Amino acid sequence: xxxxxxxxxxxxxVTANAGITxxxxxxxxxxxxxxxxxxxxxxxxxxxxxxxxxxxxPGQTENQIFNMLVKWRRQQSTSTDQRxxxxxxxxxxxxxxxxxxxxxxxxxxxxxxxxxxxxxxIDNYKLTAMTIPAHPTLQSCNxxxxxxxxxxxxxxxxxxxxxxxxxxTLPERILFLDETQHIILKVVDDLFxxxxxxxxKILLCGGAGTGKSTLLVxxxxxxxxxxxxxxxxxxxxxxxxxxxxxxxxxxxxxxxFDQILARNTKLTKHTVKRxxxxxxxxxxxxxxxxxxxxxxxxxxxxxxxxxQDILHNRVLTKxxxxxxxxxxxxxxxxxxxxxxxxxxxxxxKPHDRDQYIRLNFPDDADMGEALIxxxxxxxxxxxxxxxxxxxxxxxxxxxxxxxxxxxxTELYEEFVVALFKRRNKDMSDEQVMSNMMSIIDGLGPVxxxxxxxxxGERLMFKESEFQSDxxxxxxxxxxxxxxxxxxxxxxxxxxxPHKTIQEYxxxxxLVKLLDDDENNFRHQLEQIGDGNVLAMEYLLRFCxxxxxxxxxxxxxxxxxxxxxxxxxxxxxxxxxxxxxxxRLATKLVRPNEVSCKSNKDLKSLSxxxxxxxxxxxxxxxxxxxxxxxxxxLRGILLNDxxxxxGLISVNYNLSEQEGEELSLLEETLGVVDKQxxxxxxxxxxxxxxxxxxxxxxxxxxxxxxxxIGRLCLNMxxxxxxxxxxxxxxxxxxxxxxxxxxxxxLHAQMGxxxxxxxxxIYLQLPxxxxxxxxxxxxxxxxxxxxxxxWLNLDGNAFxxxxxxxxxxxxxxxxxxxxxxxxxxxxxxxxxxQVVSQDLPHLKETAAKGDFRA
Numbered sequence: 092x093x094x095x096x097x098x099x100x101x102x103x104x105v106t107a108n109a110g111i112t113x114x115x116x117x118x119x120x121x122x123x124x125x126x127x128x129x130x131x132x133x134x135x136x137x138x139x140x141x142x143x144x145x146x147x148x149p150g151q152t153e154n155q156i157f158n159m160l161v162k163w164r165r166q167q168s169t170s171t172d173q174r175x176x177x178x179x180x181x182x183x184x185x186x187x188x189x190x191x192x193x194x195x196x197x198x199x200x201x202x203x204x205x206x207x208x209x210x211x212x213i214d215n216y217k218l219t220a221m222t223i224p225a226h227p228t229l230q231s232c233n234x235x236x237x238x239x240x241x242x243x244x245x246x247x248x249x250x251x252x253x254x255x256x257x258x259x260t261l262p263e264r265i266l267f268l269d270e271t272q273h274i275i276l277k278v279v280d281d282l283f284x285x286x287x288x289x290x291x292k293i294l295l296c297g298g299a300g301t302g303k304s305t306l307l308v309x310x311x312x313x314x315x316x317x318x319x320x321x322x323x324x325x326x327x328x329x330x331x332x333x334x335x336x337x338x339x340x341x342x343x344x345x346x347x348f349d350q351i352l353a354r355n356t357k358l359t360k361h362t363v364k365r366x367x368x369x370x371x372x373x374x375x376x377x378x379x380x381x382x383x384x385x386x387x388x389x390x391x392x393x394x395x396x397x398x399q400d401i402l403h404n405r406v407l408t409k410x411x412x413x414x415x416x417x418x419x420x421x422x423x424x425x426x427x428x429x430x431x432x433x434x435x436x437x438x439x440k441p442h443d444r445d446q447y448i449r450l451n452f453p454d455d456a457d458m459g460e461a462l463i464x465x466x467x468x469x470x471x472x473x474x475x476x477x478x479x480x481x482x483x484x485x486x487x488x489x490x491x492x493x494x495x496x497x498x499x500t501e502l503y504e505e506f507v508v509a510l511f512k513r514r515n516k517d518m519s520d521e522q523v524m525s526n527m528m529s530i531i532d533g534l535g536p537v538x539x540x541x542x543x544x545x546x547g548e549r550l551m552f553k554e555s556e557f558q559s560d561x562x563x564x565x566x567x568x569x570x571x572x573x574x575x576x577x578x579x580x581x582x583x584x585x586x587x588p589h590k591t592i593q594e595y596x597x598x599x600x601l602v603k604l605l606d607d608d609e610n611n612f613r614h615q616l617e618q619i620g621d622g623n624v625l626a627m628e629y630l631l632r633f634c635x636x637x638x639x640x641x642x643x644x645x646x647x648x649x650x651x652x653x654x655x656x657x658x659x660x661x662x663x664x665x666x667x668x669x670x671x672x673x674r675l676a677t678k679l680v681r682p683n684e685v686s687c688k689s690n691k692d693l694k695s696l697s698x699x700x701x702x703x704x705x706x707x708x709x710x711x712x713x714x715x716x717x718x719x720x721x722x723x724l725r726g727i728l729l730n731d732x733x734x735x736x737g738l739i740s741v742n743y744n745l746s747e748q749e750g751e752e753l754s755l756l757e758e759t760l761g762v763v764d765k766q767x768x769x770x771x772x773x774x775x776x777x778x779x780x781x782x783x784x785x786x787x788x789x790x791x792x793x794x795x796x797x798x799i800g801r802l803c804l805n806m807x808x809x810x811x812x813x814x815x816x817x818x819x820x821x822x823x824x825x826x827x828x829x830x831x832x833x834x835x836l837h838a839q840m841g842x843x844x845x846x847x848x849x850x851i852y853l854q855l856p857x858x859x860x861x862x863x864x865x866x867x868x869x870x871x872x873x874x875x876x877x878x879x880w881l882n883l884d885g886n887a888f889x890x891x892x893x894x895x896x897x898x899x900x901x902x903x904x905x906x907x908x909x910x911x912x913x914x915x916x917x918x919x920x921x922x923q924v925v926s927q928d929l930p931h932l933k934e935t936a937a938k939g940d941f942r943a
Contacts, residue, residue, distance in 0.1 A: 111164060111173050113157075119181075123187050127156045133180035134163045143553040145333045153741070182362055205366045208358060209328050215351045220311035222333070226487065227300070227480050228512040241447045244300045244440045244477070245281075245295075246273035247288060248433040253576065259551045259584065260544070268578035273435065279306065279865040282413065282434065283325060287587050290432040294424055295415045297436035298588050299510055299568020300480025303415040306436070307331060307379045310413075314868040326411060327373035328366075332339035335383035342394025342399065343376070364395060367407070372411040376401060381416040381424065382566065383514075400462040403427030419565050419572030419583075429560055438477040447479070460748055461719045462489045468689045468717070471629065472502075475589050484509055494719075498669050499629075503595045507531075510568045528569075528599070529684065533559030534569060535600025535743025538593045542630055543618045550593065551584045560587060569596070591629050598633030605641050617642065621654040623649040628662060635669040642670035657684055664695040676702040687714040693723045697730075705732035713740045718752050725759045734764075740772045752782070753791035760798045769800040774828060778809040789820035796825050802853070803828030811835045818842045828884075829853035835859045840867035848873040850878055851905070869895065874902030882910040884939070890920055897928035906932075912939035 097379060110494065116402050125578070131141050131405050136159065148154040167173045181190050185347050221235035221242070248271040255267045281287045282295075289508050297303050311331040318384065332346055341347075344360050345369075352358060367374060378398065389399055400406045402414060402424050414424065425431060439447060445463050452459030462485065466473040472495075475481045484506055488495055496502050511527045512518075518526065537556050554561065554572070564570045569592070587593035605612040619627050635642035637733035649663055660682045667675055668691075687693045693714060712733075724741065727733065741754055755777075763771055773795060778782055796802045806814055806825055822845040830849055836843070836858040847853075860868075865888060870880055881900070888896075893911065900906055909932055916940040925932060925941050932941035 111177065113161070116160040118922055119160060119189060120153050123186070123440075124152070126184055126186070127152070127159065127868075129184045130180055130186075131159050131163070133183050134176065135166070160408065177579075179357070179359070182359070182365075187362075187365055205327075205343045205370065206905055208363060211328070211352050211356060211358070212328065212347075214353075214783055216311050216315050216331070218307050220315065220779040223305050223308055227483060228516065230516070234509070236305075236308055236312050237702035239447075239450055240305065241302075241439060241443050241450070241479075242279055243306055243479075244437040244443070245276040245279075246278055246435045246437065247590045248273045248285050250434070260546055260549050260555065261551075266575075266577050266582060268582075271433070276434070279309065281508055283411075288432045288434070289855060290430060291409075292428065293410045293411075293413045293434055294421055294431040295413060295434045295436060296418045296421050297438070298477050298478065298571050299416075299417065300513070301436045301438045303436060304379055305379045305479065305551045307413070307415065310377060318372060321721050325376040327370050329375045329377065331377040332379060332398075334378055334380045337388050337398070339385050339388065340394050341384065341388050341391055341398040343396040345607045346393055349854065352354040367396070370406055372409040374406070374407065376412045377409055378402070378412065378414040378500055381414050382420040397676065399427070402431075417565065417568070417571060417717070422574050425788060438479055439482065441473075441477065444477050444482055447482050450485055451472070451483075451490070458489065458493070460746070462747055464487070464719060465495065465718055466689060468715075468882060470690065471589075471591050474841040475591065478588070480509065480513075481506060497698070498636050498671060499691070500595075500633050500669060503591070503633065507569070507592075507595065524712045529567060530564050531596050531599050532603065533557065533561065534564055534587075535603070538587065538629075539600050539615065541613070542594065542597055542627065543623075547589070550590060554583055554585055559586070563599055585685045594629040595633050598630055598637060601630075601634050602638045602641050603637060605644075612641070613644070616648055619648070621652050624649065624652060624654065624660065628665065631662070631666055632669040636671075639672045639675070642666060642672060643678065646675060649679065650680060655687060657682075658792045660684075661686065661692060661695075665691060665698050668695040668698040673702045679703070681707060684711045685713070687712070689715065690717075690720060690723075693720055693727070695724055697727055700727060700730040700732050703732055705730075706735040707732045708735045709737045711737040711739075713742070715744065715746050717746075718746050719756065721755050721759050725762055728759070729762050734767070736819045737770065738775070741771055742774045742776060744776045744778065745783075747780045747782060748817065753787065753795075757791055757794050757798065760795060763798070768798060770802040772803065772827070773799050774803040774805055776805040776935035777807065777809060783809070785813070785816050785820050789824075792821055792824050792826075801827035803830075805830040806832070806834065808833045811839065815839055815842050821846055825849040828854075830854040831858060835858045837861060837864060838867075840864050840871060848876075851878040853878060854880070854882035855886070856910075857883055860886040860888070862889055865892040865896050872899070872903065874899075877905050878901050878903050879905045880908040881906065882908075884910050885914070886911040887915045890916055890924065893921060894924050894928070897924055901928060907943040908932075910939065911941075912937060 117324065128141055128803045131144075132138075140162065141159070144155055144158050148158065163177075164173060167176065178190050181187070221236060223236050224230070224232065225234040225239075226232040250271075252272045253269040254272055255269050257268045257270055258377050259266045259268060264396060276282065276287065282293060285634070295303055308331075311329065314329045330347065330351075331348070332343060336350055336387065337346060343366055347363060348356075348360060354399070378401070381398075381402070384398065391397070398405055401410075401412060404427070416424070421433075438444075448462055449456070452462075464483075466476055472485070476485055484502075485495070488502065508523065508527065511530075512523060515523060515526070534557070536558070537552055540556075543550060561572075562569055565572055568588065570585050570587055572583055574581050574583050587596070601612060601615060604615065619631070624631075631645055635645060646666060649659055649666070664685075667679060679699065681703075685696060687696055693716070696712075696714075712727075714727075715722065720781055728739070733739070745752055756773075756775075760771065760773065775792075792802060792804070802825065804817075804821075805828070806817075807830075809831075811834055814831055814836070819842060824846060826846045826849055829846065829852070832854070833856075836855060837860060840860075841852075860883065864886075888911075893916065895916070897909075900909065906929070909925065909929065911925070914921070921939055922934055925934075929941070931943050933943075934941050
């Protein structure tokens, strides 16, 4: 016969088009008792109608109930109304058990089931969790979460495991911080893996713009397509709560009805509360942005399932909770309930940052790769770009300008405004600047004091060092506070998101100081001298970018210094560019030697050449250049001031992308007048992942040797086959320099001989050379050869082989450098042999390096 429920299931059914049958009403009559009168009232029957029913069948309660239900049903217009009204009335009198039993027995479906609640929430996520902002401040600009989500670099703190390696200098003492050690989570899913994160309460901390909210969008989005068991099969219901939207109540039920469910939902708060209570262990609460909920809302006593009670584990203690916050608010949560898994987000890993950049340039891969290459040679911006909002800003600027601003001050102004506007979207531009600068004015003095501290720069501070309230600064992400264990006590320390942000705020304060009190400005400037001026590069650049007057005073100050003139000249060029002032070019001393190691150096040199009165007689130039800087190089070579320059050496680094790079380089070098070609030296560098094609490379080399004075080849960690094939293809090419680093050249020195006659510079470090190879090397460097530099570091030779080499090198009259470091011999023995055979070469501080 089967169970009673199975029998009932066969008898009592409700179809989509039929009303509630007599048999269903009979079943309800069997379950109700004295509360049937209350149900009748909720169904709309009058007291007189109820009494008439009682009089018709006195003493027969079940029949009275059935007659009441039949009478009510006759008053209903449609089958849908009958189901909705009856279920609602039963829940209102507290008989949810009858509703659920009927749902199970009769397969009744409608807007009163837990499945319907879940579906309504998923429907909301289909509208709200499908996209993420493509712009930090424009709400209307969005992209698909599936296409643009990049995993975050997450670390889980290991409870009770700390290390005290980091020291912090405070005004009154030096502290050693007990920093919690952590393990790296490999994927986002690890957050919900109980073997890795054992707790069901998770506190996710990170600075402003580090991707916390985007991660929760991704989690909510994952619930859309996972059917009846959202979120990795662990949870029946996922509630994504944006705490910044809680402006009146911190009750989760209020939020569900105000922000998630449709306005015309048939669900009631009573129903939803019961659903949550009945499924407590299957609920996941995603609480987004605890630092954004107003304090008066958080501390309100009204409502059930309040955020504060959830976080402090007073209610829904069996539910999973993932709450995100800025670091300075985590202690409030931990004081109420310490048993949270503490997860930190560090933003992107470098390769994920690069992938994010590529995603932002779907129609122009070269432009994305150019930005990635630009970051490789700009260390500070590269470090900052692991913060998702900074990567986002860089992509937006790069798209619009095809480059980053020449003046870095402009870029940081945009960063800071974007951070501020994220929390103040409704302010006018005028309000933004006024309120933002008020906060910066309060942070600037401490930022500057930390940079100029006589004991060394300070990047962390006590709250008491700030004269003004820093809460607003923390709210918008200009500073971040965190509580550290320091021995038996705790210390709340404040820091800026990045050192360059601290330098920017310090510069804002310095420029304001100049406007208010020039003598005080000069006094602060005097604290920057020969010993620390190079470390103050960004502070000084930001000052120059914000004030031409400040730039003039700073350039005068630098010109009077006695330090490394080449480094000071480089700094002065950067400051001139940042100032954007043509007239200040006259303040710079004309250089004897200019070294451009990065993109910013090339830009500053280009700007200087445009505004200095030519010529620069005899000045030597050394420039590192990549594909995206060829236009800059062309402009520099064509400048009138370069016509009487001395040696111009260009180190060209090939990118990873196959293309016409070498052809573009040839074209660029072709702008140099024939009479000036002898002064132009080009070093082409192939790194481990650089694009490489033997035929195209050899063709370009033979062409370029006719355009310049000296052509050089450097190859780092390339395969022996690539190297040998290229050397064969270059036979007869007049190479001046050859560097082959970390390439197995054992028994291959004969191939080097194809280009050896023109070499003046030969470096073969870590190329697995042994004694037999020394014999071959000797044979390709005949007496009288013009070689001036030989580097054989990191190979393995006997003392006899070294002695044979040095005796042969006596016949090379132009040899000025010989490097034999780490060749498997006692450095003293090497020194004795070299000093005996090549007495004109003296050992430097590096053992095994000998120079004339």
